[in-house]
Amino acid sequence: MPPLEIVATDDAFRDWVDVVNAADVWGIPSFEDARHLRGLHPGRLDGVVRSDGQPVGAAFVRPPAGNGADACGVAGLWVRPEHRRRGVAAAMHVALSEHARRLGLQKLEIEAHESERDARGYLERRGYEEVGRQLELALDLDSTPMLEVKPPDGITIVTRAERPDLLRGMYQVACEAIPGIPGEAADEVGSFEDWLATDMDRPIHTHDLTFLAMQGAEVVGYAVLQRGRGGVAFHSLTGVRRGWRGRGIASALKRAQVAGAKRAGFRRLVTENIVENAPIRHLNASMRYRPLASMILFRGPLLGAAR
Template structure:
């Protein structure tokens, strides 16, 4: 798109649905293929239009609310975007945020204006913490936020496995040893118990508690189910489970992606008392086998830098690390 760098820039509230197309173009310029106008619109349909932010009995921000702004030049071209938001299940006091600026307009104070607006909105609602993310592959993104009082909470990066080069037979003993130890490996599709999805939710809640990549609590069951088992890109036979007796103790799950031949490992978690026994690796091997049978040539996932056990598993399977992002936090109130 043709842009005039000398244009006067202003912030205004996002217009729905008028801004969908331009916002999509901006986001995809920064991170190609990251979104569509349809997906933004669909997400908006799921979110209440009326804010109900309030302070709870402990004096911490609760409820739902958000603000969204765009930076626009005098020709009406959107060259920046920012949003701050809160969902009811997020830890009391916390607000999330996202922001970005067109590459041609960085270092001109636009990002600072957007971030200042989001922080002012957070302070007006007496938030305790403002969280966000910055990409580790965008030059100067981390110093930009550190100079404005943010600190790094986590570094999460992508990993990629070339399935055309993967030798599944090399790891056959790993799966067999887990089975011989009395652990059953199956899939969600193979279980008929009505309560299985509830048990799976409880497993994810428990395993997320000490996952360095997990920031806030999981949403309530119905919302979690929409996110964890979306009809568009999940299958019950791609939810690989480990069971000890009648107890669900581990999970690893695949998603399809918009890229043909590429699948994504959405989540892997093992109950604390069962870790170190090769169960996570066995589940991931089952998922790799399923991905190969489905015709995939690449398997992707992501992992937090400090999650040493999962890093070890992924590297041992041949995953190669790629770009990622920093999760950043700024304390606004004690």
């Protein structure tokens, strides 16, 4: 098996993106966004495996975000369908494990889509266990009428494009909303600069599709859409400050997202809901989002040799 080639140039990283696009259910929204995320985590390693000069496997590993004490890294493994069951994934996994040990990590978290039987079986055979599950749901925008956005009394909805000066207020929402999401992973909100780079200033987060709920001059909630491929947009965070929950603000933000996505020409909206997050699941069900397969988070040991 050829060794894992460490990605060091944009051309090599384009090959990495091409493999993920061929192997992953949703693929990479954009090369620019993937490159942006790659630069956010010191210690991250990306690699490709080639066969006859062509990239057939892609992988990454990084430390967890924030300052958590859990020595569990975040990793990903992808192999083009026609090259699976040839030891490519195992060889990449061993290389990732070696890098993870050098970072002081003891375990890895790897996602696999419920529909990807080969990926789930591969992880389970190597001692990986399910530790979380996110339900994927979709809304067909072609058959959804343009929604009227009706915020609660005293609440106005604006976009980041209209109010670029409100980032600090949005950060306060994030600091309350993200840690309170049931079952959320260990990655932390981090500093304002961390949050801005990770959650706000990604190339797929455009200002006209970032919606803020305002009560006077105060930001009490916000919601972000991610631009995907093939007419698909993805919901990112919909968060509301604790003292303002239960008043219909999240519903108004969601309706603004649907209307904004339709105006922008998207044909489908996709969201992920953590199983334990009953309020957002109820909201999406009420808006006729239909369930898809789930994304499963596995946690397991580092590998010492290809198995």
